[in-house]
Amino acid sequence: MSGAGAPSTSSASAAGDAPCFEPAAARTTAGAAARGRGGEANVDAAYEREAALLAKGNAQAKSALGTASGGATAAAVSGGTIDVYWHVINNGSSLAAGNIPDSQISNQISVLNAAYAPWGWQFRLVATDRTTNAGWYVAEPGTTAETQMKNALRRGTADDLNIYSNNPGSDLLGWATFPASYASSPKKDGVVLLFSSVPGGSAAPYNLGDTGTHEVGHWMGLYHTFQGGCSKTGDYVADTAPERSAAFGCPTGRDTCKSGGVDPINNFMDYSDDACMFEFTAGQDARMDAQFSTYRFGK
Template sequence: MLRFGSGLVLLGLAACGTEAEVPLGTGPAVDATNEPFEFQGVQYATRGEWAEAGHRCGSELTPIEIDAIEKRLARDGVFAAKDKKAGGGGGGVVVAGGVINVYYHVIHSGTSGDSTSAEVQDQVDVLNAAYAGTGWSFTLVATDWTDDAAWYAMSPGSVAESAAKAALRQGTADDLNLYSANPAGGYLGWATFPWDYTFDPLDDGVVILTDSIPGGAAVPYNEGDTAVHEVGHWLGLYHSFEGGCSRSGDLVSDTPSEQSAAFGCPVARDTCNGAGVDPITNFMDYTDDYCMFAFTTLQDSRMDSIFGTYRFGK
């Protein structure tokens, strides 16, 4: 169950800062979109080809699906998109925030994927660091381990995924169930959206590749930010590049428009007309983990509004 504290203030920290700097100099400022890429033993012609196959994130939506979702949100009086895109940044705002309980399910096959308690806590610590400026925090309340080769290889919408979640899921709509596995097809992760809970509560949660947790083998996606990205979906965010250069884009006006997903860490990339360079450091883009460190003020507002409508107390 979510526990709300007093109102918190979102300060103008990294979440509201420039999108053109590389944090701590931890990696090269390069565009890796067209670079050859090998992932889990499979060779792809380019990083973009790998992502287009759906492997970077299994939570992609079509424009028709997004249009239907936004109409529902409008009917329910939830966060409304601004009329046009802006250039990012923003000052301090008062947010609701709260503590989200985490039920962490380690699904493994023998010794493969068998994370330790310390590794699980490291992943939760990354979530807390990433969301620190938003007022949201995460408390690990339970961890379980399941040795099941079929579940370990689950894919989005599969029988294995349904079986695993039906057996393991705990809590209510405002509790995060996080499953680590080795998804078939090379997925890094996927998540359900808040507005889907009513229709299929057992499916609710986030699935991540075990090797994406801090120190895992999924270089350059092994600092724990896959979970951060997927939890963003679980809280109601779209990809920052959603809608391309259209006026509405990702339905959040302080993430500058972006024609397509970014890979690597292409500092100063600017693919659309209008204010602001591409939001490559935003957790909802596709850049490498070392390049991601930002949520914006209005992404935070959207998460607050959507959570309050579709998760809190449900």
């Protein structure tokens, strides 16, 4: 967090844990390749670990839950500037090979700031590097290629955001790690995005930059709005309406649980189309603040 100076560009050459990863096949609309902004097995695993810690009365987990969710949290960092290190992984010099221009990276940072600034968080691009590596270009979560890529390129500490853009296999739109995973796997920390999901990319209707917004939400400690289905605890945020399952497209008025209001399809942590997503809640802000304070700030 808080690095010095204006955005800069550097170069990197190719060398020969519970992430959230988003399979594109999980989100479908008529005639479009879709996203599932979160590899469900790993998101669920992180969720279950947190539930287990809370059941055991773990003080750190309670603190990181956030006051809006009923947790007894200590004083939390309520915002700040997060330094971003962007790693462009490509398979050649063209845009089609993943070599996205600086303008698209800048636009993605602007999208993040538009979403998070109302809650006190800003993102500042401090460095961009470009690596041509065919194996890393199609890296998927949990693979040797992902490990090699992140070990070689990751910069900063727990409160710095590393974003990798590539073209992962298995129709993935991206994946992210959660704050609580940093201490045990610091080199794995960060967000990976399908290069064509950034603003102006070709992955319509998921090319307005909100795959980035969604994945950074996981990196800040948020679960999906439909996490836990219609259960009382849900996503551990009190002011997101319960939702039985992910929303696709933009199904206005959808209501999948008997109480609590209509589904939060406009929330960045659902699976709706980019154009349908535009909000976080005060409760999500409180959870992000608590998670960042507990697991990232000064670490």
